[in-house]
Amino acid sequence: MADKIKTDHEIALGSPGADGDLCPVKTWFVREVLPLEAALMQFLRRSGRSEADVADLRQEVYLRVCQQAEKEIPHPVKPLVFTIARNLMIDQVRRGQVIPIESVADLEAINVAGDTPGPERTLMAREELLLLRGALEKLPPRCREALILRRIEGLSRREIAERMGISEHTVSEHINVGVRALANALYGEPTSARRPQ
Amino acid sequence: MTGHETIEREASAWIERRDMGEWSAETQSQFDAWMEADLAHRIAYWRLEAAWDRTERMAALRPAELRSALRPTAARSPRNTFKFAAALGAIAIIGTLSTYYFTQPTYQTFATTLGGREVLTLHDGSVIELNASTAIRLYDDAKERRVTLEKGEAYFNIQHDAARPFVVTSGNHRITDLGTKFSVRTEEGRLRVALMEGRAEVDNINSAKPVVLNPGEVAIATADSISVAKKPIRELADALGWRRGQIIFYHTTLAKAVAELNRYNRKQVVIADGATARLTINGSFPTNGIDAFTQATEQVFGVHVTHRGDQIVISR
Numbered sequence: 001m002a003d004k005i006k007t008d009h010e011i012a013l014g015s016p017g018a019d020g021d022l023c024p025v026k027t028w029f030v031r032e033v034l035p036l037e038a039a040l041m042q043f044l045r046r047s048g049r050s051e052a053d054v055a056d057l058r059q060e061v062y063l064r065v066c067q068q069a070e071k072e073i074p075h076p077v078k079p080l081v082f083t084i085a086r087n088l089m090i091d092q093v094r095r096g097q098v099i100p101i102e103s104v105a106d107l108e109a110i111n112v113a114g115d116t117p118g119p120e121r122t123l124m125a126r127e128e129l130l131l132l133r134g135a136l137e138k139l140p141p142r143c144r145e146a147l148i149l150r151r152i153e154g155l156s157r158r159e160i161a162e163r164m165g166i167s168e169h170t171v172s173e174h175i176n177v178g179v180r181a182l183a184n185a186l187y188g189e190p191t192s193a194r195r196p197q
Numbered sequence: 198m199t200g201h202e203t204i205e206r207e208a209s210a211w212i213e214r215r216d217m218g219e220w221s222a223e224t225q226s227q228f229d230a231w232m233e234a235d236l237a238h239r240i241a242y243w244r245l246e247a248a249w250d251r252t253e254r255m256a257a258l259r260p261a262e263l264r265s266a267l268r269p270t271a272a273r274s275p276r277n278t279f280k281f282a283a284a285l286g287a288i289a290i291i292g293t294l295s296t297y298y299f300t301q302p303t304y305q306t307f308a309t310t311l312g313g314r315e316v317l318t319l320h321d322g323s324v325i326e327l328n329a330s331t332a333i334r335l336y337d338d339a340k341e342r343r344v345t346l347e348k349g350e351a352y353f354n355i356q357h358d359a360a361r362p363f364v365v366t367s368g369n370h371r372i373t374d375l376g377t378k379f380s381v382r383t384e385e386g387r388l389r390v391a392l393m394e395g396r397a398e399v400d401n402i403n404s405a406k407p408v409v410l411n412p413g414e415v416a417i418a419t420a421d422s423i424s425v426a427k428k429p430i431r432e433l434a435d436a437l438g439w440r441r442g443q444i445i446f447y448h449t450t451l452a453k454a455v456a457e458l459n460r461y462n463r464k465q466v467v468i469a470d471g472a473t474a475r476l477t478i479n480g481s482f483p484t485n486g487i488d489a490f491t492q493a494t495e496q497v498f499g500v501h502v503t504h505r506g507d508q509i510v511i512s513r
Binding site for chain 1: 201205212213216217218236240243244245248249252322
């Protein structure tokens, strides 16, 4: 039991095992890195890349940050995230993979030095509700319906299929699309509840 | 389709299967293998899972509001979502559970002294902060997440897990987390529970039914009653100033301010007379800022401050 608990200062390394719930990198990633996603996406989009390329870049940034975190949790994380993002974009330009519309520099413009808790980390419950509602409203109607029947009504896949008059396979597809769209909306999109820092 | 997109599709498929309860031991080992294979897999999964978990929390918060905002649906208790999630969780942990079944519940004790403060982070990411002169027992295993607050005050930032609700007990009272940030403080003959975020249930041995707290609400639980008052969130945040080593007073009587300050310092402040005790002050002081405090009262109110050994006496 003695290792069940750690004081704040001792959290650092953990096995990068599949059991994410016991993985400090996961806890850290969800808490410290994901809240930066809206700002990161804004930064990446300014280069004029396609949404698919931007999403690829985002995951590549996450991968590199987490590789580092598996050795030692970086602190503060914000400057690191944006430096990695910038370097990745510069590399792509060097290799001639993309021609940027705007320059990639300009890190100062988004105030990466500040690592104070952003508004997204202190979102009050009410604001979070609005954020979620906004995210749900952006989904395709059928997809949204399936998600609500699952998440709020607690229906099974078969019950949702019956209620909506579609196959169970299609229900799965709707939920799949919905999960990904929700993540983009909750983390990646700037909203009124998430002012820039 | 790009590489990242493929990974994300796989990740969302795992989330969907897990959520729908299609989870056998075989699925688990396939999932483990997929997670182990690549850090990029884990990252994609963590991200989607975090988003998915947030939707559960929102459903727990105001199901009626969400439902009316989106579309009318047939009445069905939102509790079913919890029961279902609990059942899923039970399936997922059943393997590890069996090894715990036959062991006695074990706990760890954590305590702070006068003026002390401690931050504990549990493996699930939940955080418990202990204020001065506080003692807790922590039961954290596959079966339960429970804290008994023996004395003092603690702040809880709990990662919600429908399968293993986080429970705080103190005396005859019990607080059950429904995805929450809250503080619990023992006061003479009563318990004060303040909810910052999420939702929590408060009940005690004698109460017929639990009281559900919403953000900004404070419950005062005595031996035979629980009353709830709505407070500005600002006020609740001020009451948690100790987490940053601050005590914040807002129209606070000197009597109350001194009692608060005395929780953190060996030197104790004593107020000599009733008129002085009823003066009210605003301001924030470091928890160990006993001198700053007495000097401020001296200057602002023109009271006398006398040092007598370990006592500081404030009088007219």
